[in-house]
Amino acid sequence: MASIIRAVCLSHLSCDLPRENTLGREPNRIDSLTLPFSAKKYLGQLSGSKQPSIWTSSSLDPYVNLSIEEYLFRKVEVDRPILLIYRNRKSVIIGRNQNPWQESNLEELERQGISLVRRRSGGGTVYHDEGNTNYSIMLPRDQFERRTNARLVANAVQEMSIDRVNVTDRYDVCVGDRKVSGSAFRITAKRAYHHGTMLISSNLAQLKGALRPTPNMNIVDSKAVGSVRSPVTSLVDSVTNDINHHSFVQHLCRAFSKHYYPCLDHPINPQVVIATVIQTISFGNSMSGLIKNDFVRAGYEELKSWDWIFGQTPQFTRVFEIQRDDQTGLIPVQVTYKNGAIIEIKIDDHLLQTDSSIQQKISSRFSLGDRIDF
Incomplete structure (x- = not known):
């Protein structure tokens, strides 16, 4: 395969570089990309x-x-x-x-x-x-x-x-x-x-x-x-x-x-x-x-x-819902990400007091520094 490189200049002189057979030594190799x-x-x-x-x-x-x-x-x-x-x-x-x-x-x-x-x-x-x-x-x-x-x-x-x-x-x-x-x-x-x-x-x-x-x-x-x-x-x-x-x-x-x-x-x-x-x-x-x-x-x-x-993503917050143990409803959890990783986990303190298992569920699912999982 010939590789041709040209520059088109103000003078309209084409600057053709020498042709090279870049696949000559590895004719069957197609898993990489090579700049001659x-x-x-x-x-x-x-x-x-x-x-x-x-x-x-x-x-x-x-x-x-x-x-x-x-x-x-x-x-x-x-x-x-x-x-x-x-x-x-x-x-x-x-x-x-x-x-x-x-x-x-x-x-x-x-x-x-x-x-x-x-x-x-x-x-x-x-x-x-x-x-x-x-x-x-x-x-x-x-x-x-x-x-x-x-x-x-x-x-x-x-x-x-x-x-x-x-x-x-x-x-x-x-x-x-x-x-x-x-x-x-x-x-x-x-x-x-x-x-x-x-x-x-x-x-x-x-x-x-x-x-x-x-x-x-x-x-x-x-x-x-x-x-x-x-x-x-x-x-x-x-x-x-x-x-x-x-x-x-x-x-x-x-x-x-x-x-x-x-x-x-x-x-x-x-x-x-x-x-x-x-x-x-x-x-x-x-x-x-x-x-x-x-x-x-x-x-x-x-x-x-x-x-x-993903790591360059500006800060954002998602809301997750966790099921109560008594099956009476869902508890919202706010998780904030910066650079693709968790920096804050928030839940209403009152909700934590009413269901002691929520904190354990949150800890098992989210940790500070975890990368986002979608």
């Missing part, structure tokens, strides 16, 4: 580059793609606009400050084989599949403006002969009154990015099933940021002509280059594969040789960890 040596070397060279670029990732792994995004954001010079485009396998992506149990049906995700991912930016929860194209526009801090980038994406959609395209006050891109693209943002002292989704041909039924709260959680208080629910549609439902990932990528790259590089004679060529990886459906538990770039590998490991996905 040339890709590793090129990522290092790019961190000092001054050229603008459009990147696409061939991986469908959400943890890999968000780690590549973080590499671009943190390690590449911030003196010019960068566009990253990728797709993910079935996954639910929650915002940095959200509660996964409130935002998604974790039982449904497990049944359907849908990955749960906590991203590093704020904002609400979104559903990804291969019918959904993701983009990330990275800019120097002083060039960043939310509406400008949302309008850029809207222009790309309009150029696909789709009518009634508009940008809302929340910087969503809509066709009529239905959302096709939601956005989230991350801003630091010197740089910022605007990343979002484009529903092209996503499975909307699965989207709706996944983006429901986990049942029977009985959450009564939460410091997490909640998603704003909106009616959605896909681009394929808005037009009669053929629309797919590749046609959207062409129009998005054209809109990006037209806005940020108006001096160019023609749009930046989007036919690139940056940070090419050998992808598999399941990566298993082994990280051996997974990603050669240390920064990307560390990001991948963090995003997949329990401590990040």
Whole structure:
């Protein structure tokens, strides 16, 4: 399998790296994901580059793609606009400050084989599949403006002969009154990015099933940021002509280059594969040789960890009900979690006095420091 890595630069000189047969020594190995040596070397060279670029990732792994995004954001010079485009396998992506149990049906995700991912930016929860194209526009801090980038994406959609395209006050891109693209943002002292989704041909039924709260959680208080629910549609439902990932990528790259590089004679060529990886459906538990770039590998490991996905959950409180010994009713118990672990257990003192067995039942079921069990 040939791995090709290209950069598309302002001069329109394609920088093709040597082709390598990355599977030559292990033709039957499909349980790991390898960043070829040339890709590793090129990522290092790019961190000092001054050229603008459009990147696409061939991986469908959400943890890999968000780690590549973080590499671009943190390690590449911030003196010019960068566009990253990728797709993910079935996954639910929650915002940095959200509660996964409130935002998604974790039982449904497990049944359907849908990955749960906590991203590093704020904002609400979104559903990804291969019918959904993701983009990330990275800019120097002083060039960043939310509406400008949302309008850029809207222009790309309009150029696909789709009518009634508009940008809302929340910087969503809509066709009529239905959302096709939601956005989230991350801003630091010197740089910022605007990343979002484009529903092209996503499975909307699965989207709706996944983006429901986990049942029977009985959450009564939460410091997490909640998603704003909106009616959605896909681009394929808005037009009669053929629309797919590749046609959207062409129009998005054209809109990006037209806005940020108006001096160019023609749009930046989007036919690139940056940070090419050998992808598999399941990566298993082994990280051996997974990603050669240390920064990307560390990001991948963090995003997949329990401590990040669940342990970063803002404080919240659930109510449990414990049956009285005399079967005369249920006693409510409030359990508060922070970083995914119990920090407080509360019950009405009067109820403890009326049923001496309650304290024993509580102690056998809950302990301070226990991780949440759903």
